[in-house]
Amino acid sequence: MSTALQAQRREADRALAARDTRIPGLAWVLDDELLSELLGESVRITRTRYKPHTSALVAFSRAGDGAGSFGWASTTAPEHVGKLQRRAESSRKRDGGIRLLQPDDLQSDVVVAVGPIDEDWPLRPNLRWLQDHGLGRLGALAAAGRFLEPPVSVLRYNPERRLVIRVPSATLPVVVKTAAHADRAAAGRHLRQRLASHGVPVLPELADPECAAHGISASPDWGHGDLSGGDNDPAAYRAGQALAALHGMDPETSTEPTAPAEDLERQLAATRSMITCLLPGLEAPATRLTDRLLASLGAAGPHGPQHVLVHGDFSADQVLVDGPAIRIIDFDRIRTSEPARDLGSFAAVEDIADPAGAGPNAGGRKTAQLIDGYRGAGAHVSQARVEDWAAFRLFLNSVDPFRNRASDWPADTDWHLRRALELVA
Numbered sequence: 001m002s003t004a005l006q007a008q009r010r011e012a013d014r015a016l017a018a019r020d021t022r023i024p025g026l027a028w029v030l031d032d033e034l035l036s037e038l039l040g041e042s043v044r045i046t047r048t049r050y051k052p053h054t055s056a057l058v059a060f061s062r063a064g065d066g067a068g069s070f071g072w073a074s075t076t077a078p079e080h081v082g083k084l085q086r087r088a089e090s091s092r093k094r095d096g097g098i099r100l101l102q103p104d105d106l107q108s109d110v111v112v113a114v115g116p117i118d119e120d121w122p123l124r125p126n127l128r129w130l131q132d133h134g135l136g137r138l139g140a141l142a143a144a145g146r147f148l149e150p151p152v153s154v155l156r157y158n159p160e161r162r163l164v165i166r167v168p169s170a171t172l173p174v175v176v177k178t179a180a181h182a183d184r185a186a187a188g189r190h191l192r193q194r195l196a197s198h199g200v201p202v203l204p205e206l207a208d209p210e211c212a213a214h215g216i217s218a219s220p221d222w223g224h225g226d227l228s229g230g231d232n233d234p235a236a237y238r239a240g241q242a243l244a245a246l247h248g249m250d251p252e253t254s255t256e257p258t259a260p261a262e263d264l265e266r267q268l269a270a271t272r273s274m275i276t277c278l279l280p281g282l283e284a285p286a287t288r289l290t291d292r293l294l295a296s297l298g299a300a301g302p303h304g305p306q307h308v309l310v311h312g313d314f315s316a317d318q319v320l321v322d323g324p325a326i327r328i329i330d331f332d333r334i335r336t337s338e339p340a341r342d343l344g345s346f347a348a349v350e351d352i353a354d355p356a357g358a359g360p361n362a363g364g365r366k367t368a369q370l371i372d373g374y375r376g377a378g379a380h381v382s383q384a385r386v387e388d389w390a391a392f393r394l395f396l397n398s399v400d401p402f403r404n405r406a407s408d409w410p411a412d413t414d415w416h417l418r419r420a421l422e423l424v425a
Contacts (some may be wrong), residue, residue, distance in 0.1 A: 010409045016278060022053040024110045025075030028103045029058045034071060038112060045069070048403050052277045055080065059159045068149060070114050072159040078109035087121055088113060116147060121179035121335060126215040130178055134211050138218050140167040140174045172220045174206060179215040188217045191331055194252075195255045199245040201238075201327050203320075222327055227366065228316035228353060234324035234367045236316075240373025242328055243342055247308040247379060251336045259297050260307065261338065267396060268293055274399050276419075277408055277425055285417045289395055292424045296388045305338045305385060315340040315349035316366055340381050342391025346370055349392070352397060355415055362390030362423055387423045394420035 010031060017027040028034045029045070034052040035058075036042050047059040051342055055076040062069050076084060084100060091098035098115040102108070118127055131147045149163065155175065162179045189205045189212060203219035211218070227235055268290045275286040311318065312333030320327040347363025352363070357364055362424065374381060397414035401409035 008408050008410070010305055011405075012279075018211045019126065019280075020052060020277075022077045023056060023075060024078070024107060024379035025112050026050075026056050028110075028112055029056050030072050034103075035060065038101055039114065045405050049159065050407060051079065052274075055359075057159050059157050065393075068116070070123050070154055070157050071114060075111065081109060081111050084111055086112040091115065091119055106310060108180045111138045113198065117154070117157060117163060117363060119254045120159055120163075121229055123163060123178060123215060126178050126180065126182075130176070130216055130279075134176075134207075134214065134216050135167065136168075137208055137211055138169075138174055138176065138206050139171075140169050140176065140214075140218075153182075166221060168307070172222075174218050176216065176220050178216045179217075182215040184211050188331070190214060191334065194249065195246065195328075195331075199247050200242050200249075201325075203329065203333075210360040223320040223322040225321060226317045226347075227319040227321055227326070229321075232321055232324070233365075233369050235319065235321045235326050236369035237373035237376070238324060238326050238372040240318045240326070241377040242313070242326065243314065243370070244374050244377035246311060246328075246357055247342070249309045251307070252310045254389065264298050265294065270393075270398060275413065278399070278402055279413060282414060285421065286395075286398075287415055288425070289391070291372050292421070293392055293395065297392060304341065304366060305382070307336045308339050310337045311345075312337070312341075314345045316346065316353075338385060338389065339379065340385035341389045341392075343367070343371060344386045344391075345382055345393045347386060348390040348393035348397065351394070352416070352421060355419070358419060362387050364383060372381075391420040394423070 007119050012029060013030040014105045017023075017092075020026055028038055030048065032044050035045060041062060043062050045058045045060045048055045055074065055390040057072065059070060059072050059076045062071070067173065074084065076247050082234065088098045090096075096115070097118045098113060100112060101112045101114060102111060104110045118124065120127070127148075135141070141386055151168050153166045154163070155166055156162070161179060164177045164388040167174050167176055188209065189209070192205045203222055206218040207216050227239060271285075272286045272290045304365060311328070311331065312335045313330060318328060318330050320329055344362060347361075347367040350363045350367050351358045354364065363370075363386075371386070372382065394416050398408075398413050398420075401412035406412045
């Protein structure tokens with residue numbers, strides 16, 4: 001990160017911390033240098049989850065391999081410090097790694113809890129079960145020495161939510177996802193079987209019901225990257241065909257007529273509230289965009305576009321590729337909605353990956369190939385609805401630059417809003 005961008009991000013982070021005085025330790029978990037100074041080692045913050053006036057939780061990385069190169073830090077409002085203290089005491093009694101640090105000796109209510117992945121409180125029970133029982137059930141080879149250390153590699157870590165690792169086995173490596181909550185994992189095996197039977201290319205589910213009951217799902221490591229890695233027209237076309245197959249399935253669910261509209265309004269309101277908190281100067285465009293999206297997406301009613309089973313989080317990085325062959329992954333947000341929701345989501349993420357290349361329509365070359373494949377499979381979609389849903393995904397993702405510690409997250413957030421407003425103008 002350039003010195004100029006680092007200064008811009010730090011200024012925005014400090015302004016946020018100064019506004020939210022209910023979390024006196026906030027500044028220390030938003031700044032790489034302050035957190036590094038507190039820990040006594042060089043770290044880089046990779047992910048932030050912030051609840052205004054309540055708490056902040058971050059993941060950080062340090063040099064090295066394996067889970068030992070990752071950790072988490074959490075701070076909270078003074079009235080909730082007791083929860084951090086109880087967790088640290090429980091960790092100490094079993095020789096765990098949670099520490100409580102006080103950045104300011106003069107302020108006893110400024111407390112930052114720090115720990116390793118295997119002491120991530122919500123994930124810890126399922127990770128322990130994975131270590132003791134799950135790896136054997138999956139045919140994976142336990143790492144020599146400390147759990148989660150090489151040859152196990154960490155692919156993604158979202159603190160208090162999920163951990164994705166690659167584990168060796170006697171044949172192909174296994175990609176294992178451990179979630180804090182088991183509800184999604186428990187339904188995953190049946191879902192993948194249904195998807196495969198309807199021609200949707202998915203990876204086999206290796207986790208048995210006992211694994212799923214502990215929030216664990218797993219698949220063989222497959223392919224050479226994903227669709228976001230470069231132009232691959234045949235794979236993008238096939239992804240469109242696969243999406244058409246998914247949308248053609250029986251949803252097997254019954255949804256109250258008002259539920260989708262209520263959920264839409266809730267997501268828009270929550271995003272607008274967070275943007276206003278992070279960057280008060282963007283309140284007006286965030287409100288304007290919320291109103292336009294409610295008008296375009298929330299007014300369809302019973303006579304609007306048909307609702308089908310959708311992926312719910314569709315983008316190029318959810319499509320693994322091996323030449324022209326593909327596999328669709330990550331069905332955690334599967335739901336019923338308009339078909340254009342998935343296509344618009346894909347287009348929005350393509351725009352986010354290349355803001356300078358954004359044209360008059362949402363998405364670029366990959367989106368065009370995706371829609372061609374979708375229509376080639378006999379499915380139909382309105383381009384106007386694709387634009388609306390792309391604007392929706394752009395708005396929801398406008399908080400991601402802050403969460404993912406982008407080098408200039410205020411400017412990136414502003415771009416998300418401007419681009420979304422262009423698409424629904």
